[in-house]
Amino acid sequence: MKTKLFSVALLFILSFFSTGVMSQTVKGKVYGVIGESKEFIDGATVVFTGTNIGTLTDEKGFFELENTDNYKSITVSMIGYESDTIEITSGKLIFVHLRSNLTTEQIEVEENRNSKFTGKEIIPTESLTLGEFKKAPSCDLAGCFGSSVTVESKTTDAIFKLKELKILGLDGQYSQILFDGIPIFSGLNAKYGMGSIPGSMLAAINISKGTNSVLQGAESMSGIINVIPRDFNSSEKVFLNLYMNDMLERQINLNTAHKFENWSTILSGHLTGEAMRMDYNRDGFLDAPLVYRNMIYNKWTYDSPAGNFKFELAGKYNSETKTGGEQSFNESSDKWSDDVYGQVIDFKIYDLYSKAGRTFENGDEIKFFAGFSRHDNNSYLGTLEYIATQNIFWTSGFYSWKINSDAKLNSGLSYRFDHLTENITMSESKIRSLLPKYENKEHFPGIFSELDYTNILKNLSLLAGVRVDFHNQYGTVVTPRGLLRYQLAENTLLRGSLGTAFRVPKVLIENMNVLSGSKDLLIANNLNPDKLVNFGITLTQDIKFDFIDGTLNLDFYRSDFSSRVISIYDREPGKVFVENLEGNSYSNVFQAEINVQTPLNFSFTGAYKFTDFILDHKGIKKNEPYVPKHQLVATISYATDENDFLVDLTTNWFGKRPLPSTKFNPPKYQYADFSEPYAVVNLQATKVWEMLEIYAGLENIFDVEQKNPIIAADDPFGPYFDTSFVYGPTTGREFYVGIRYKILR
Template identity: 25%
Template sequence: MKYFFFGFFLFVISFSHAQLQGIVFGIKNERKIPLKQAKVILRKAQTQVYTDEKGRFEIILSKELPDVLVVFAQGYESDSVMVTKSDRYTGMEIDLFESDELDEVVVEFKQDSKTFSRLKPLQVENLGEGELKKAACCNLSESFETNATVDVSFTDAVSGAKKIQLLGLDGVYTQLQMENIPFLTGLESSFGLNSVPGTWVESIQITKGTGSVVNGYESMAGLINVEFRKPKTMQRLFVNGYGNMLGRAELNVHGGQIINDKWSTGTFAHVSALQSEWDINRDGFRDAPLSKSGSFMNRWEYNGKKFETRFGINAYYDQRQGGQLYGTTIRYKAETTNQHAEFFAKTGFLFPNKPYQSFGVVYQFKYHESDGLYGLRNFGGRELRGYINAIFDGIIGTTAHKYKMGLSVVGQDLQQQLDSANFNRNVITPGAFFEYTYTGTRLTLVAGMRADYQTAFSDQKEKFQFSPRVHAKYALDEYTDIRITTGKAWRLPTVVMDNSSLLATSRTWVVSSSNEQEEVWNSGISVIRSMRWWNRATSISVDFYYARFNKQLIIDRERSTDSIFFGFQSNVSRSSTFQSELSFMPWRTITFRLAYKYLEVKASYAGSLRQQVMIPPHRVLFNVAFASRNKKWEIDGTVSVYSPMRLPDVTMPDGTHLTNEKSQVVPVGLAQVTRHFKHWDLYVGGENLFNFRQKNPIVSANNPYDPTFDATRVWASVMGTVVYAGFRYEIKRKTEKK
């Protein structure tokens, strides 16, 4: 596998062609600012692209040169540059000056709410604001329901906790970040997704594979980066209300204020509750736990000529009460409480005379406390965590050769307890990294290495961890990109909170070790092609990823009928993922999206290599989105079909031991209709439109203290069709005019 990737690098280098890259700046108040969504056009070739959030662009040069490159940006004078064959090997900087004209010109274009970045060497899937509004409700765990890349499912039938999966691996193997700051790590991993309203989010970037060494050592399956709304561009006031037929209600409010030309601030608030009790399948347990939660965030931004900073605080409280409504003398309870407080900051030092050079530092300090019980079993934890990452960007000679280097340190004081057992650790992990980026005509190559020192171990072999990573992007033509990636990642498992849902059984936990590292090599290849069918925008993506674990913590539920064994396996477990997706816009108002995904996730269970439980090998997704020409109506519908998945072995109340059972085929339907007004949006929709329910998700529900009790075999919705409605009200920021 490694030799294949090396050979592929040599092949694509030898066949490189012409690709022009550059950055567009706007000159405003004698300051340079990168211009987002500036239009860049090659006049003769009739090709165009738009700059990204940092003002960067890349465009394929045609064979007919010279040509004229024209750049447009709202509020700035357009500019044109002659490009010749000699520009194939150079980076370009274009400065646009503010326009003195009074008339305002608005340039609009139709873009899919989900796109793939053509600029980045890694496969990055971007979910925009439009995609997030398709989701039924407003928290991060529900923001991927119309997406084929990330799977979302309930962890058990009593707590209401949800988990995400990427490449068939649980969410703990996916690195979560908030604007490149670690996010929802450690004790937060089980319930933290519920604390982030979707209305706070500007966009989400999903990266498959090990990612950049700059972001850390933990991206084993991939990275999900969440971009929150920025104070300068967010609404002055935004209010969102939501309610569904089950009694769940949410209220989200945020607003931004520009204090002066350098300072701005944004404030976010969220409250939600569900206080209605439902038992549709009449098994005596709440189908959805009672809950109440609240979140608050305040962020600040300062933008100077030589210094920039972003900092803020984030806090939330979440409480859930599930379990029996009636039945036994001592009712079975499933209760959890999470409290969180966090300070985060990013500082950047700029060099006006050297725009491709910068120095930045990222900080994070957080406190998290979690407590809960399942029946008679108590669990909980407390975590103090600090993170600092210092990064220096520069070039070697020209912008074709860039590098990043830096130092990081992570400190964690973690306390976990399960009944009378403790799983505590105090660890400091300093690290250093270097990443080199070559930008050729059509080839972009990124090679990085990081070394981290783990103080939690006495074994010198375990103390040092090296994480090499290589990524490459090759543009076959102006419409087709090929990407390959390979790299190593590792993490320290948080045994209790990573697997707290498994406490919803009567089985005994047998943990052989909790302070060992998990290691994986993850490699992948992807092809993305943008084209036109019948003169309509179309894109196709195909990718394959293979993850091989050097060491992994395996939860074996097949070895015994009354125990769950936690133990590390070496060079056994693996994951193979294939995904293809087609997006087609047959009319200006309608977009179709069709996706297929195949998952093979295997490890050794009870001495034999078997597919991991609760992983459907096949998934098909179909999405259709309609937006009227006058932009007043939007209709969105999604259908996902999951193939039968292997279920964990279980002992029934009559003593029968069921093995190698599989679930049914699971169809899931979602739909939403939105009506836009000047300041208001009103929407109504439905979840689980096919009314498909798992009728008996809990084994021994009438006797939860029996040794056969098991509430973890959840493979479909426990609820029937759920209808919801909501509103959005916003006061947008006025556009400045000269």
């Protein structure tokens, strides 16, 4: 019988009251857990304590015993898990959670179908795990959030289909993306590098809203997306994923993991081949860019025999070329031409990072982190050429003092260097108000301290920290943050957060979709950094009723900008103004989400989000463009008893989005002030064998597509051409098929 991967961070034992002296039926479910993620245990032994009277759990972890002698407790055991004894105090369903005691050499990687959850830690964290990534093709990082209402993966331009990851309604630049906990995925990487992280190389994605820990810096304004790549412990010996869609785009993903005494390693590779040239909407432009991409990632991990020291070293290389524009565009003959419009992006990313940690006998810890990223970008955008290089270096180290069994103090130092050089060459027929070169060097050392106290009062925990950064351009930046966690009842948890954030805008990168069109970009002098205060509150209620097991989460977050760089699209025709906010800007976000697991082989996730995002600038108050007030997400998953056939159906519904004014355009290029609501429905079916999986699916089943996503597509060199006016799907229905093959350890 297969042994499954479980390594427990938290163990819950639920007791229920029972009465009566007559025979009663004892029913329950047995889970193994990893963090807050859990999976049914098949074949666990359940006996009345001190007897041989018992049974085994089935594939769904369910057991049933007739208690004819009125026994008071049951004992649950399974090879690879610590046994547990639970008192029988009710006739209701008993939930049992077992702790894994396997070593990593004994582990076989399996995916949990109930693989999206919100943890119980003081920082509310939504986690997407291996099983979640398999419910859709998840071809790259941006494609991993189809079932998440917390993160919106929004397309920002109609040529290259570049995406941003939005949290709390705020644009993607306000989200801090960490790769394996290292903050080097920003700027050019965040704009272009989503494809450099294929979903098949990921073990998990952890999402936290608002401001939280100060350890990774002050830049997380709307939240943190921590992308966790697979390592030896979370990978099969060999994993191969082959994918192709109906536009004949092909992808190959390969992972292989090995262990050498105290060292372990994983090697991941990715290759994307170009799709066919397609123009289903007949606007003269390619429906999807032609993409050629390759990526390689290698990570080495050392664990000392004593278990008190760990070292990690990893590197990643990515090379990508994208070609878009008119269907007949050929780079070699049409570049700088005024006859055929096209765009080409060619970039390379080099990443290197390391982590080290030592635990002492008294419980103290010391940790060091370092990361470097270089991005070389050469982009031709129809009427201009953009050549840029960005070098990012970040390092941090801290000492963790164990004050007592419930409290620790983390204090340390950090340093960040960010050097961005941008060169622009413009077509003689399209001169804009841009300089030929932009260069910015940021370097800022910092100090920080954070107290983590899990029981400062009964049922109350505290995480409070402050960091002070010394920025070479903006002086001293103080960032205080605090979080509280209060256990209202056994299954009810209340958490709150309050903190500030600070970041320096990358103006050209964040307005790249404007450079792709015909509008002139006018950048004001003396732009200020972005600053905000964020407040949040989260209520988590566990649902445990008969055969239903689930969680309800209710969130409210408010973000108030005290300083913000904004882009104004509708002040003058043909111009976009980038300037400091003169007024205020704030967002209020309410979110409700329920996750339910049933004994009928179905699981359900439903979520609703309300966003009120206001921009009040120079006395003009309006809704933030492209942010819908209402959004619904629902996912229904089904698995057979043998878990050999899986079906996943996901629906994303978006309400009306406020749109930038097009009043200066000719009537045929004008749009309404609000988009129409729309829904995107995706379906995937997977057939599973021991070493092989075949999956097939339809994305956007009902062929919902934004009409005319490119303004003035019939006049790409004219004054009204605009590729940034994207509020909905820019491609229609897509069919795909794929194969996953694995060799287990």
